[in-house]
Amino acid sequence: MIRPLLALFLLLPALPATAQQADVQTALATLPPDVAERIAARPDRFADTAIDLIHGHGTGGAIDAAGIDRALALDRAFFRTRALRSFHESDLDADGAVALPEITARAATLTPPARARLLRDRDAADTDADGTLTPDELRAHATAEAARATRPEDEALLRAILAFDGDGDGRVTAAEIRQATDALSQG
Numbered sequence: 001m002i003r004p005l006l007a008l009f010l011l012l013p014a015l016p017a018t019a020q021q022a023d024v025q026t027a028l029a030t031l032p033p034d035v036a037e038r039i040a041a042r043p044d045r046f047a048d049t050a051i052d053l054i055h056g057h058g059t060g061g062a063i064d065a066a067g068i069d070r071a072l073a074l075d076r077a078f079f080r081t082r083a084l085r086s087f088h089e090s091d092l093d094a095d096g097a098v099a100l101p102e103i104t105a106r107a108a109t110l111t112p113p114a115r116a117r118l119l120r121d122r123d124a125a126d127t128d129a130d131g132t133l134t135p136d137e138l139r140a141h142a143t144a145e146a147a148r149a150t151r152p153e154d155e156a157l158l159r160a161i162l163a164f165d166g167d168g169d170g171r172v173t174a175a176e177i178r179q180a181t182d183a184l185s186q187g
């Protein structure tokens, strides 16, 4: 009788880790394969990204789907704003459009590299090539620049955080992330 009991006793400490590793594999299986591979390859990096997002955009020490959507929307708004900044600085009469004389006046105040960048951006945004940027052209340019700056695979990685909602309450805490990535690191 002693031998089976002893064997069971020896197995016990390993059981929780095995269960957690099984949970993590279950969570990874719900994700797109490329996202799961990225997380499994660098669990520590994923933990850093996830915990930064929880601290930066979560509430009460956790983040939910709406919080992740909000963080991604804030990122896109940042990149849209950055793409439009030089055009807003060129909109001398504040009518929301950038006419040729306006961009010429702004360009004359810039260093050669900054001038080249402004005119290159103008050419990219000026879809109908009439020299003027309409509000619609500016909006489309900003949206395109934001899409270029935010990679779909990075967005997918942030959304993958929700797969590690261990207690299933719709919110993911730093502890839940750590539990998952520790199990991955040990696995």
Ligand SMILES: [Ca+2]
Pocket (backbone or CB within 6 Å): 090, 091, 092, 093, 094, 095, 096, 097, 098, 099, 102
């Ligand atoms: Ca204007």
Ligand SMILES: [Ca+2]
Pocket (backbone or CB within 6 Å): 126, 127, 128, 129, 130, 131, 132, 133, 134, 137
């Ligand atoms: Ca135009």
